[in-house]
Amino acid sequence: AGSFQDTSVIQHAYNLNFPLHTVPASSAQCPAWSAFSVSSPAVVLETVKQASPRGKTVVVRLYEAHGSTVVAWLQTSLPVKEAMLCDLLERPAAGGRLPLEQRGMRLSFTPFRVLSVLLVLRQ
Numbered sequence: 001a002g003s004f005q006d007t008s009v010i011q012h013a014y015n016l017n018f019p020l021h022t023v024p025a026s027s028a029q030c031p032a033w034s035a036f037s038v039s040s041p042a043v044v045l046e047t048v049k050q051a052s053p054r055g056k057t058v059v060v061r062l063y064e065a066h067g068s069t070v071v072a073w074l075q076t077s078l079p080v081k082e083a084m085l086c087d088l089l090e091r092p093a094a095g096g097r098l099p100l101e102q103r104g105m106r107l108s109f110t111p112f113r114v115l116s117v118l119l120v121l122r123q
Contacts, residue, residue, distance in 0.1 A: 005066045010044060033077065038062065040072035043109060051090050056121040059090055064109035074117065075104035082120040092118060 004010070038045050044065045051057035058078065064070060083105050085096030098105045098117065107115055 005042070008041070010065050011041075014044075035077055036060065037075045037104075038072050039075075039104075040070050042066035042068050042070045043072040043107070045074075051118060056123060058119045058121065059086065060117045060119060061114065062107065062109075062117070063114045064112055067111045068109075069111065070109050072107050072109065073104040074107055076119070078119065079122040080119050081122045084118050086116045086118040088114075088116060090116070090118060 001007070036045055036048065042064055043062050045060065045062050047059070047061040049059050051059045060074065060076075062072075062074065080100060083098040083100060085093040085098065087093060098107075105117065107117070109115065
């Protein structure tokens with residue numbers, strides 16, 4: 001019942017098509033850890049990959065999936081030195097530098113917009 005946004009259809013589709021695989025490990029207790037989180041359920045973090053020839057850089061691709069205009073915060077536990085928007089070829093966008101704030105990086109989305117963020121990690 002309800003709209004696809006209210007019933008988490010996109011999350012259920014990802015869970016079905018990309019199931020979590022478990023690997024046997026020791027019984028040692030490990031603290032919970034997440035490399036990335038996004039503050040809005042309308043924004044899907046689609047890809048995390050090493051940037052092509054740049055060494056200690058990571059590209060994160062996100063898109064707005066609900067057909068809405070939304071501001072979302074991208075948080076990471078990685079040691080980020082610098083963050084900037086980039087194009088799909090991983091070239092930094094003019095004026096695309098993102099301030100690193102307490103809440104993370106502020107990203108503005110229009111309906112179905114794809115954003116790529118280039119993260120330069122500390123050495």
